[in-house]
Amino acid sequence: MRKVLLTAGLLVAGVVALVKWTGHGGGDGARDDDPTLVVDRIWVDRVPSKPEETMNLFAALTQQPVGIFQFASQWKGGYEIFQYKAAGKELRIVFPQTGEKEKVKARAWTCKQRDMDYCLELTGASRGVKRYYSQRGWEIDGATRPEQILERTTALARATK
Numbered sequence: 001m002r003k004v005l006l007t008a009g010l011l012v013a014g015v016v017a018l019v020k021w022t023g024h025g026g027g028d029g030a031r032d033d034d035p036t037l038v039v040d041r042i043w044v045d046r047v048p049s050k051p052e053e054t055m056n057l058f059a060a061l062t063q064q065p066v067g068i069f070q071f072a073s074q075w076k077g078g079y080e081i082f083q084y085k086a087a088g089k090e091l092r093i094v095f096p097q098t099g100e101k102e103k104v105k106a107r108a109w110t111c112k113q114r115d116m117d118y119c120l121e122l123t124g125a126s127r128g129v130k131r132y133y134s135q136r137g138w139e140i141d142g143a144t145r146p147e148q149i150l151e152r153t154t155a156l157a158r159a160t161k
Contacts, residue, residue, distance in 0.1 A: 033109045034108055038108045039060045039086070040060075040062055042134060042140065043058040043059065043132035043133065044056065044134070045128075045129045045133070052073055052074070055071070055072060056069070056070065058128050060084060065086070066083055068081050068082070069127040082095050082096070089105055102125065104122050106121070107120070111133075116134060117134065120134065
């Protein structure tokens with residue numbers, strides 16, 4: 001479990017390292033159906049209970065609009081990084097590796113499911129899963145350094161083990 005989250009943290013940290021941060025974040029002042037929740041936050045479909053179980057991760061960063069779809073177990077995984085433009089509740093995504101484009105509707109809201117605080121539904125995405133979850137403290141704010149994201153992810157792994 002810790003290795004899965006560590007791997008996820010490393011990939012997110014890698015994406016963060018690609019951009020220059022200047023202080024823009026998602027925060028916790030959320031309300032129902034809050035579009036600001038979608039970005040600058042780590043989203044997972046579930047927290048695995050065994051090393052062989054796969055989880056899906058989604059994150060979209062605002063400073064330089066890039067994001068990631070990732071799937072991983074402790075032993076195996078993959079990811080695809082994308083660029084995007086936000087237009088209301090829609091993300092216009094481009095996958096640079098293939099040139100594919102898609103419009104994804106993103107709806108995020110406060111919820112209490114699976115020990116999580118937030119829910120995210122992606123409609124129209126060809127990668128990842130339709131529903132993701134997040135918790136308070138999983139924000140990626142503009143002042144966060146890649147090492148801090150890794151520390152948060154590692155602490156999360158210890159807490160859920």
